[in-house]
Amino acid sequence: MKYNQVTIKDIARELGISPSTVSRALKDHPDISPETKKAVNELAEKLNYQPNIVALSLRQSKTNTLGVVIPEIVHFFFSTVISGIEDVAYSAGYNIIITQSNESLQREKTDIKALFNSRVDGMLISLSRETNSFEHIDAMMAKGVPMVFFDRVYDSANSSKVIVDDLSGAKEATLHLIEQGCKRIAHLEGPPNLDITKQRLQGFREALAEHNLPVHEDLIVSCPQGTIEEGKAAAEKLLKMANPPDAIFATNDPAAMGAMQTIKEAGLKIPQDIAVVGFSNWFFSSLMDPPLTSVDQPGFEMGQEAAKLLIRQIEVKSKEHIDPTPETKILKTRLIVRDSSLKSGKKK
Amino acid sequence: MKYNQVTIKDIARELGISPSTVSRALKDHPDISPETKKAVNELAEKLNYQPNIVALSLRQSKTNTLGVVIPEIVHFFFSTVISGIEDVAYSAGYNIIITQSNESLQREKTDIKALFNSRVDGMLISLSRETNSFEHIDAMMAKGVPMVFFDRVYDSANSSKVIVDDLSGAKEATLHLIEQGCKRIAHLEGPPNLDITKQRLQGFREALAEHNLPVHEDLIVSCPQGTIEEGKAAAEKLLKMANPPDAIFATNDPAAMGAMQTIKEAGLKIPQDIAVVGFSNWFFSSLMDPPLTSVDQPGFEMGQEAAKLLIRQIEVKSKEHIDPTPETKILKTRLIVRDSSLKSGKKK
DNA sequence: ATCGGAATCGCATTCGTTTGCGATTTTATA
């Protein structure tokens, strides 16, 4: 739109000086006399001059904009991350452009291309569930686009990432169940492509191993979408078994929630008959009946850290013309124990 | 960042023609011969030419970017709206820049200014809870910035808006409670500045009036933040009354949820002793115990409609140099009846 | 009075693209 904003030229014309002098005066360049500076600044103030960011972006090849690619906006954890990103980006004077891949690899590709064409200064990316090839990412990295991954990261990428300690979180959750006296613990596994899925499964296995408990492979049920419906279906399958589990550790809260519904409908008690633990500590988890024990992921902090890493990378690169060495931030999870897993009735 | 992207000049140099010819060839201008067009297009393809959007924006005074100002990103309804906005913006070739006011008027002001300085083509705004003055908005409108409001709208603004029929939704919810045999219905009222608060209260009143039921003003309790905690406190206050209500209609789901907790802790049954209805149909509402009856707002559709209105306004204005007359889209709500209000046991 | 140097400031270019207008070439018409 043409907003008829005042430009540096208007000020120059009015004052009978050149645009370059105005430009320098506004940035307090030593070449300019105090009187001219004063005149320029006063007129700029009076006319409410605002520099044209687009012209600046073109001139400096810098847009002060970060691109965000996220699987889904309508998702408690991810929207929390966005909020964290927005928080530090705002403070640092960056805009954020949001795109969502809708868990589609195809869409993720076009999103990344579009962000590149918008000349964002860097990208914050969390991979889609479908993503199993990485040429689109490698291509961007080859062009030198600063990128930081979060949560669902590109593991072999030579770039910074922010993750939570999924393995430890899953292990702690499982250990908690063992402590509660559970012997046959089932796991609802998440999307197979994602690294976090593997980490959580691994944490589950390690906890069992630590207590010399056998891993019953048939107690590991896949929930490739991680939805409530899949949680229900998985629980139904588990309940039909000759020797059903006495606890379920789910890869996320919706799956856990689905399992809880099935268990309750079957007339079984949570946690007495089957204890349940989820992952991510969604907004609704504390409101369930019984309240769901879950592994809390610090989403806001993750967004903040990711944005900080990216901005630092951008600014170091523009000043020193060299990429800082990639960093990996691992954020701690926190097990929130609630009634869905408290067989003993005592808090840990 | 400098990505060393190929420009129109590179193509021109390589082909020994001028940049202007390349520009015209790429846009299929009739002045250019088919042979040159072919040569240009092939080379552009080969070099993977991508136009520099920043330069385009400067030249055309159009950024193809929409600014969004939203009270909170981590909010089921609002994130759903964002998703709807993103959906149509993406299809129409627009980027969206997200800012959140965090329910602060001050932050809302700076957000809007920042978006203006970023030269967005238009803004999609939902007001903060605190917003009780509108100079910052009037100023933008005076400059001719296309704006569309959604949900929490600036009512006297001469601009398009998208709202849900809060009055009808609230009325329908209250009528439903009356139908269930409730006589003393309480209302948990929302943030006082917001129009939606008034509409919902009005709908509540109309429903009672229609059935010749008195409005007990002491049964209208304010929840200015609309949080779970306030819902709890409000319910405690109501339960202490000599003649407590037999139903509660809350301005939103968290408040309803808080009330439910208090009611259950007091040993009362929902809906037998007190029926509860919420508003917005949050993600968790169906998962409560009992599942919460709520007025569903089509958030995704709201985002879509708002973005469509804004984009149309932008494009009409740029072509015909005149603003289209403001439109107000009123989206229908839908009462989702669940167990928290079903005294009779039969669905409507 | 002359010169040197510091203090100020403007010209011209740059970023990448678009576009009015003029220039040149080719083709068609008489």
Added chain:
DNA sequence: TATAAAATCGCAAACGAATGCGATTCCGAT
């Protein structure tokens, strides 16, 4: 063949700001 008309294309300015470098002015020192 002369001439008009059409077909192609380039020049230059524009969008708004930044900046290297050259130009000008002014002051004090000699």
